[in-house]
Amino acid sequence: MASIAEFSKEPKYTIKVLSERTGVRPVTLRAWERRYDLLDPDRLDNNYRLYSERDIEIVRWITHRLDDGLSISNAVREYKGLRGEGIWPEALPTVLVPQPSKTPQHPPNVYAEKLFEALTSRNEVEAKNIVDTIQSMFDLKVIFFEIFYPCLYEIGEAWYRGEIRIATEHYASAYIRGILLNLLQAFPIYSAAPTLLIGCAPEEFHEIAPLMLSVLLRREGYQVEFLGADLPIDDLVAYAEDVSPEMIILSAGFEETAYPLRSFQAKLNQLSTKPIFGFGGRYFNENPEERREFEGVFLGESLDEAIDNVHNLLDE
Ligand code: B12
Missing domain, CATH: 1.10.1240.10 (Methionine synthase domain)
Known part of the structure; x- marks a missing residue:
């Protein structure tokens, strides 16, 4: 394993990239910087922060210590203690998600x-x-x-x-x-991040869109459980009671599969944690007037919109 010192100090990544590569939300990264003086990023003319590969490795090391159960102040103290003795911690093994590096040959x-x-x-x-x-x-x-x-x-x-x-x-x-x-x-799971359960409405078997959404939200650092096709509503409510997710997202493509979702948020509201119910899918895109009949949050017509809406709902 490489030491963190072996990673480049060249400032080149925005806070968004740092966030995507570490699973720590930008607001948290800024708070760590302010409160614990963790990183010292370069600034562009417009005052935007720029981070290096080394910064990414430092944040990954810190989140790993949080997963071990340390508080953020203790994790930073440990990191600074090592640095005070001139020691760089070992970098964590890298994730096997392919990173685009070549210029596209075709659109x-x-x-x-x-x-x-x-x-x-x-x-x-x-x-x-x-x-x-x-x-x-x-x-x-x-x-x-x-x-x-x-x-x-x-x-x-x-x-x-x-x-x-x-x-x-x-x-x-x-x-x-x-x-x-x-x-x-291939994406890491950050146990301190909000938990989302994502899958399909009862008797709905089109699971590729919710699976894509799961990958993209896990890339953004959320703790996503992908539950697949055909989820029975009452069992899902019981599961939510066990797991205490912040949010449950379901996809429905047909009237019959969407219908049982009407009462889902009301059932979730009976749990002490009251998870947010987010929904979307072909049925809601083709029948916009039906969206208001469903309690919960319509997350948008596209997965991109859904990601923005999840941020708005969970990052406040
Ligand atoms: C693969 C596929 C299947 C597979 C699914 C396998 C799997 N593991 O997922 C299987 C074989 C199970 C299947 C079954 C059926 N299918 Co099918 N299927 C498809 C196919 C080819 C691709 C669907 C897909 O994954 N697309 C890729 C994803 C990314 O796109 P998407 O699902 O459209 O989702 C987009 C939006 O709807 C939205 N979205 C979706 N979910 C969510 C969730 C949230 C929160 C948000 C914000 C957005 C969002 O974002 C996505 C990106 O824009 C489509 C073809 C097509 N034109 O879509 C037919 C299609 C959807 N199927 C169709 C049909 C008719 C059926 C069956 C009824 C066939 C049958 N007689 O059995 C059954 C129904 C089963 C059921 N009850 O669910 C029709 C639907 C027609 C209609 N309007 O009613 C289509 C359109 C085929 C066609 N040209 O006729 N199918």
């Missing part, structure tokens, strides 16, 4: 078409090459929204037109689901 839609071709012709070797390539070039949001989404959309259309078999559609969606699950598990 994302070209890769969406290539992936569609590879998956519908059951060429998994080619599909893997494409996924490796896009992970080396694009941010996860571009991969999810501009490559996976249009690819799946076309698969649905091709199935609807009778051009591909149901089994081919299942194969393709299972492949993409597998990539997403791997990504979800």
